[in-house]
Structures are given as C-alpha cells and as structure tokens.
Amino acid sequence: MSIAPTQPAELKKKPVSFSNILLGAGLNLCEVTTLGQPLEVTKTTMAANRNLNFLQSVKHIWSRGGVFGFYQGLIPWAWIEASTKGAVLLFVSAEAEYQFKSLGLGNFGAGIMGGVSGGVAQAYLTMGFCTCMKTVEITKAKSVAGGAPQSSWAAFKDIYRKEGIRGINKGVNAVAIRQMTNWGSRFGLSRLVEEGIRNVTGKTNPDEKLSPLEKIFASAVGGGLSAWNQPIEVIRVEMQSKKEDPNRPKNLTVGSAFRYIYQSSGLKGLYRGVTPRIGLGVWQTVFMVGFGDIAKEFVGKLTGETPVAKH
Template identity: 90%
Template structure:
C-alpha cells in the first residue's frame, strides 16, 4: 500500500492567543520593560554617558516618571499590537516556507524573521520613533512649554509626513528580523544542551519553568549581538542636539557617523540594559505565562496554546 503524504496545515490563530500576547506585553513594558528601554535609548543617544550618568540624566528629567517617558501612548500601542502582527504573519510565513520544503527549525526561524519585519513596518516603526523622540527631546525649564506626545507627533507629521514619524524604520526591521531569528536559534541550542545534560532526550519530556527561563534568557542575552543596529536606529530617530550629525540619515550614513565619532565601543552603547531587557522579558513572559494562560482560558473559554 502506498502511504499518503501528510497534509500540511497552518497553525490556527485564536483570539485567546492574541489577548494573552497583548496582555503579557502590556504588563511587561509597564513594569520594568520601559525603564530599561529608556536607559538603553539614553545611552545609545548620548554615547558619552556611562550607565550611572544615564540614570542620573533620566532622573533629572522627571524623577521616577522620567523612566517611563514614551510609555503612554506609544509603548502601549506597540505592546498591544505587535503580538498579533507577529502571530498572524509568522504563522502564514512558516506555513509557506514548509510548503517550499524547509524543515520545522528552518521554517520556524524564517517565520519569526518574517513576523519581525512585519512588526517593524506595520506598528513598531512609528512607535519606536515616537518613544525615542519622547526620551531624547529637549525638556524646557519653562512651566508652560512642555510639549505633549500628540503635539510632538503632529509637529513631526506636519513637517515631514509619514516618513518623519517612521524615521529609522529600516533599522527597526533589521533589528526585529535578526532579533527573532537569533533568539529562536540560540534558545533552541541551549534547550538542546539542557535536554542532553538532564537526560530529557525524549521530545515528549517537558523542560521545567526554570529550565525554559534559563534557555530563553540566554537566547535573549546573546541576541544583543546586533546592538549596533539598535544604536543606529536610535541615532536616526534621536532628537538630541548634535550639530555634527549628517542630514537625511540612512542606515549606512548613521553607521559611518557613529563609528567615526565613537568607534566600535559607540556601536555597543546601551548593550547592558538591553541584555537586562531581554532577560526581563523572558522571565516575565515565561514566569507569568502559565498564570495568564489559565486566566485567559477562563475568560474566553478557549485555552491559549502559543508561546509569546
């Protein structure tokens, strides 16, 4: 008897998965995520700052609230939408890459890469741009001179249009593409090493929560190798006063300017808080994921199954 080929099916996308992803991302960024993002961006925009100088600078811009610049509305918009974009696009892309003959590992990476690029161009481009504007714009001492987030958005849009509020979007796309590809790959390599070390060689053997956190945290930390593209992204979106900055920055121009001004070290400014951010995201998502999954399952009657 001739065996029938296994029918290839797309992973189903459910409302509960999207709700879980949005909720976890919103909580993650509102707790420690945004403060680490602000420190990372401040160091990348002001490359002469040490870590503690960046902390002092942020504190001087508003105390504790200085660490939450750009949270509302931009970080919340980004957090509540990027998960859905990633799920829809990565599932669709993974399905088509499997149809082309890629195995699960390769199709998974390419699905993640495709989802990351879609995130950048659909939601994260203008959100990261406006977050960076909030973090790096000059704060006037005059009492009535404070510019709201929406006023800053309108001013940039009126002057430069869609391109103005999406400055650095190509750098964001490269960052997201390499982020998802490398995080996925590094995490899987660490998981395989843990399975060999603990004797869990059967695919049905599940890793403990601590083992998952460890593997994903290592993956998140190692994915910071692409910090130069993050520094380039910040430089392209920054409102820090810099008379030497070239006009009409592209990714290439920004790279040359940063390298000529600060050398290789400048391209890795902010890498420490970024590693911390990657680890925090992992710990939060894995640590709170099971609790949130159970809650969302009761709320919607549909248990979420996807990882976020």
C-alpha cells in the same frame, strides 16, 4: 516488489485565536509597564548620548522627571506598540511558517523564517512609528524656548506636519533589521540552549517536557544573547534621535548613520546601551515564559478558548 511512497502529513497552519491576541497584548502591556520601559529608556539614553556611562545615564534620566523619567514614552507609544505587535507577530509568523513548510523547510528552519517574517511585519506595521516617537520623547529637549514641555501628541503632530509619514517612521528600516535578527536569533539560541539542557539532564526524548525553571533559563539566555545586534539598535536610535547634534549628517540612512557613529564614537559607540539591552532581553523572556502558563490558564477560563500559539 515496489513499495508505495508514504504520503507526507497534511500541513496545517497554527491556529490564531482571540485568546492568543488577548494573551500576547496583556503580557506585553504588563512587561513594558513594569521593568520594560525603564530599561528601554536607559538603553535609548545611552545609545543617544554615547559619552555617558550607565550611572551617568541613570542620573540624566532622573533629572528629566525623577521616577517618571524612566517611563518617558510609555503612554501612549509603548502601550500602542505592546498591544498591537503581538497580534501582528502571531498572524504573520503563523502564515509565513506554513508557507515555508509547504516549500519543504523543516520545523526548525520554518520556525525561524516565520519569526523573521513576523519581526519584519511588526516593524513596518506598528513598531516603526512607535519606536520613533518613544525615542523622540526620550531624547527631545524638555521645553521649547523656555516654555512648557511639549506633549507627546504635540510632538507627533509637529513631526507629521513638517515631515509627513516619513518623519514619524524615521529609522523604520533599522527597526526591521533589528526585529528580523532579534526573532531569528532568539528562537535559534533558545532552542540551542534547550538542547544543551536536555543533553545534561538526560531528557533526550522530545516528548519529555522541560521544567518551568529550565524553560525560563533557556529563554533568558536566548533573550540576553540576542543583544549581539546592538549596533543596529544604536543606528536606529541615532536615526530617530531629537538630540541637538550639529555634526550629525542630515537625512540619515542605515549606512550613513553607521559611518557617523563609528567615526565619532568608534566600535565602542556601536555597543552603547548593550548592558540594559541584555537586561531587557532577559526580562522580556523571563516575564513571558514565567507568567505565560499562568496567563494561558486564566485567558482560557475567561474566553473558553485554549491559547496554543507562542506569545
């Protein structure tokens, strides 16, 4: 007696709706405008000025404009990045996750690969030139030859005129590696912590939902631990930095930047800025998870659609 093989469930792509795009853009804009950009500025300052500790970096940033010094690069670059990277991630990760599942990967593996693909797309489509220009704003001299400070757009035009597309996308390969490892590790580590919480609390049934605090804790731990790849972030900053450094080799690649940082600052230099980076990872995930459900409900009422994909 033969048993007919069971047909696999039909694969379906996660729907990506206007509600998802609006939700992701809105949450990212709020996150970066609150605590996100000050942590980003502190992290970048420490990575670019590896002789400064955390307090010295804070004083240096304050000297560049007081409170507003902590928001260098926010407008327009951080806002452009925040309002576009969510859409790129959602579209690409949904398509990639579907394709990897069709190749036979399970939910966990396909989810990670979807996140990795979305992270790479983010880097090359939107984040490359945005992170480059943010770093330029944070590391450039405040005035040129004793004149008035150069505006954001003037700096952009100057770099584009001298170096073209390559100039405003300097360090984009490092950004891609960072985003790829960020999303892969954040997803994996958060799921690992969630499994641990389920084992401790006895919520072993997958249908049982974690409480909001448990979800926030798991996401915060995942976001904080994803800072393990800080060396690639320091390399990215060095490649994009406008800080005057006569010893820095010209036309840096990821490899030559790594060698230069290691030779000049040692292993410790490759982890400069990791403390504010951990803080940034925790803040991003707590903000997105903590306010995510409230935002979903609000956007659903506003648009008549229910956001379903992760933001």
